[in-house]
Amino acid sequence: MSGFKTDNKVIAWFDERLPIFSMLQHSAVEYPTPKNLNYWWNFGSLAGLVMVIMIMTGIFLVMNYTPHTTLAFDSVERIMRDVNYGWLLRYVHMNGASMFFILVYIHMFRGLYYGSYKSPREVLWWLGVIILLVMMATAFMGYVLVWGQMSFWGATVITNLFSAFPIVGEAIVTWLWGGFSVDNPTLNRFFSLHYLMPFVLFAVVFLHVWALHTSKSNNPLGIDVKSPQDTIPFHPYYTIKDLFGVGVFMVFFLYFVFFAPNFFGEPDNYIPANPMVTPPHIVPEWYFLPFYAILRAFTQDILFIPAKLQGVIAMFAAIIVLFFLPWLDGSKVRSATFRPLYKQFFWLFLADCVVLGYVGGKPAEGVLITIGQLATAYYFFHFLVLLPILARIEKPKPLPASISAPVLKGGGMAAGATAQPMEKA
Amino acid sequence: MADQALHAQPASTDGQTRRDFLLYATTAVGVVGTGLALWPFVHSMNPAADTLALSTTNVDLGAIQPGQSVTVVWRGKPVFVRRRTPDEIATATKDDGAELRDPSKDADRVKKPEWLIVVGVCTHLGCVPLGQKPADPKGEFGGWFCPCHGSHYDTSGRIRKGPAPANLPVPPYEFTSDTTIRIG
Numbered sequence: 105m106s107g108f109k110t111d112n113k114v115i116a117w118f119d120e121r122l123p124i125f126s127m128l129q130h131s132a133v134e135y136p137t138p139k140n141l142n143y144w145w146n147f148g149s150l151a152g153l154v155m156v157i158m159i160m161t162g163i164f165l166v167m168n169y170t171p172h173t174t175l176a177f178d179s180v181e182r183i184m185r186d187v188n189y190g191w192l193l194r195y196v197h198m199n200g201a202s203m204f205f206i207l208v209y210i211h212m213f214r215g216l217y218y219g220s221y222k223s224p225r226e227v228l229w230w231l232g233v234i235i236l237l238v239m240m241a242t243a244f245m246g247y248v249l250v251w252g253q254m255s256f257w258g259a260t261v262i263t264n265l266f267s268a269f270p271i272v273g274e275a276i277v278t279w280l281w282g283g284f285s286v287d288n289p290t291l292n293r294f295f296s297l298h299y300l301m302p303f304v305l306f307a308v309v310f311l312h313v314w315a316l317h318t319s320k321s322n323n324p325l326g327i328d329v330k331s332p333q334d335t336i337p338f339h340p341y342y343t344i345k346d347l348f349g350v351g352v353f354m355v356f357f358l359y360f361v362f363f364a365p366n367f368f369g370e371p372d373n374y375i376p377a378n379p380m381v382t383p384p385h386i387v388p389e390w391y392f393l394p395f396y397a398i399l400r401a402f403t404q405d406i407l408f409i410p411a412k413l414q415g416v417i418a419m420f421a422a423i424i425v426l427f428f429l430p431w432l433d434g435s436k437v438r439s440a441t442f443r444p445l446y447k448q449f450f451w452l453f454l455a456d457c458v459v460l461g462y463v464g465g466k467p468a469e470g471v472l473i474t475i476g477q478l479a480t481a482y483y484f485f486h487f488l489v490l491l492p493i494l495a496r497i498e499k500p501k502p503l504p505a506s507i508s509a510p511v512l513k514g515g516g517m518a519a520g521a522t523a524q525p526m527e528k529a
Numbered sequence: 530m531a532d533q534a535l536h537a538q539p540a541s542t543d544g545q546t547r548r549d550f551l552l553y554a555t556t557a558v559g560v561v562g563t564g565l566a567l568w569p570f571v572h573s574m575n576p577a578a579d580t581l582a583l584s585t586t587n588v589d590l591g592a593i594q595p596g597q598s599v600t601v602v603w604r605g606k607p608v609f610v611r612r613r614t615p616d617e618i619a620t621a622t623k624d625d626g627a628e629l630r631d632p633s634k635d636a637d638r639v640k641k642p643e644w645l646i647v648v649g650v651c652t653h654l655g656c657v658p659l660g661q662k663p664a665d666p667k668g669e670f671g672g673w674f675c676p677c678h679g680s681h682y683d684t685s686g687r688i689r690k691g692p693a694p695a696n697l698p699v700p701p702y703e704f705t706s707d708t709t710i711r712i713g
């Protein structure tokens with residue numbers, strides 16, 4: 105916090121009593137950042153931006169939304185038709201949720217590729233996994249608020265997952281519903297929690313950034329910063345790069361908002377919820393599809409464990425396994441750039457997740473069942489078998505002496521030549 | 530200083546355990562107290578008195594023809610009432626001996642064989658199975674078919690094929706007269 109100086113007496117007076125300005129200076133201006141970050145490092149700040157947009161639009165939507173089974177659907181339609189710019193608020197909120205997941209998934213795969221979960225960033229990674237869980241809960245409950253057919257049946261299917269647990273299952277589900285089916289008490293509590301969770305998310309994001317500023321950013325080479333020459337101050341170099349990313353991202357985001365607002369949605373959700381009729385094909389939102397595929401992959405009872413319980417356990421395990429990743433992958437080399445084998449399996453794993461997503465969106469019939477089962481098996485194989493083995497048998501390529509070394513050839517010279525960005529190594 | 534040291538000496542033998550005891554006792558009371566204080570919050574999310582009060586439904590069976598089904602609402606859920614044909618009853622009892630995932634005799638699932646009354650909620654993940662309307666698919670066993678993940682139920686509402694773990698449950702009901710029942 106040493107770098108902060110100001111001639112403004114008022115600011116200095118305030119800062120002495122609550123060092124907000126020093127903190128900003130420390131963490132957003134001079135924060136020493138590896139100078140070789142590529143564009144995959146833009147996605148964290150973009151996700152933060154979308155979080156703010158979601159909270160903004162959400163607060164204004166609430167001003168016209170009514171959380172009651174008889175009124176909710178109509179109040180959303182009123183937002184769409186009668187409320188000034190209501191359509192814009194809703195379409196930004198609706199597509200914003202999809203954007204949030206796109207950004208966060210890219211952000212996570214970036215971490216997987218460059219080994220950002222390894223020491224000393226394990227806690228940073230954990231907080232990221234918690235963020236994903238909170239996001240999922242928030243998005244799931246938000247989708248229910250619309251009270252369309254998919255809202256209702258999505259809520260029914262997902263809350264019913266908990267009935268898979270032996271003995272206490274039924275009691276848990278009744279408790280979640282506040283009744284004997286998804287109904288008004290359920291809608292009300294989901295509304296309450298959908299308002300609360302984004303602020304919990306905000307707090308966890310704060311911890312995530314705190315952990316980041318403690319262990320510092322990883323970089324495409326995955327090697328530690330060796331000297332101040334390996335870094336540049338966050339401002340203006342990365343503020344401007346992040347802002348450029350914001351421009352590109354907003355074009356993408358707003359394209360959907362204005363020209364294809366229902367691209368990510370399901371037509372069935374424009375039919376009001378009907379507890380007596382299930383739509384022929386229920387699908388969750390696209391960002392849940394890989395997990396939905398894992399849930400459905402289990403069709404045989406094994407010993408005393410029913411298929412349904414296996415599916416539920418596997419689905420939660422698919423995320424829980426991420427908490428153990430820093431120890432499952434024991435390789436000391438972070439970046440896949442220097443891990444010839446891991447690099448290939450990374451892409452295979454990404455493809456596996458895409459296959460799972462595809463299968464999750466289709467009716468469970470014929471070969472798709474088998475494909476879903478194989479893809480599920482591979483998902484866990486990757487984490488539980490492949491990564492520990494790779495760490496033992498793989499021979500990594502030699503690492504550069506420092507971040508500057510590959511650029512400066514010989515390294516350690518004046519920083520002049522370093523403004524040249526190192527693209528995806 | 531000296532004064533404190535003097536006090537600290539005997540404390541290490543019997544005062545310390547007294548302190549430990551007080552610490553543990555206070556912590557225990559604190560934990561139990563917090564737990565008790567949390568319960569009202571947790572229990573407020575369980576079904577409220579008015580939700581529980583809405584839990585009976587009367588059904589007039591008079592107009593239902595053999596082979597027909599109606600769906601009524603009980604506790605916010607669909608309940609299937611099917612007036613079974615002699616054929617359907619025969620297959621159901623014959624299949625008592627078949628390989629069943631959730632073994633149960635047809636006779637134990639009905640009060641009068643003609644009337645099958647089951648909760649119309651798939652025991653897999655809660656979809657409403659098809660089979661109530663004449664044009665609906667009824668699955669491979671002539672009862673109901675759940676489109677969500679492909680569970681087949683027979684004419685006794687028993688699970689025969691697909692991911693669902695259990696039979697369609699029979700709700701508590703009684704015949705209040707020859708042609709009326711009360712569910713719940």
Ligand code: HEM
Pocket residue numbers: 155158159160161162163164165166169180194197198201204239242243244246247248249250298299301302305
């Ligand atoms: C982490 C941030 C958030 C996420 C991921 C999220 C997600 C969602 C999703 C997926 C929907 C369904 C949209 C649709 O299909 O129409 C929704 C609806 C809704 N959300 Fe959020 N939300 C977030 C934050 C908030 C906040 C902070 C509030 C209130 C303060 C809020 C209030 C609402 C309301 C009133 C609706 C129903 C109206 C509508 O359909 O647009 N949301 N949310």
Ligand code: FES
Pocket residue numbers: 651652653654655656675676677678679680691692693
């Ligand atoms: S809910 Fe009926 S088969 Fe899954």
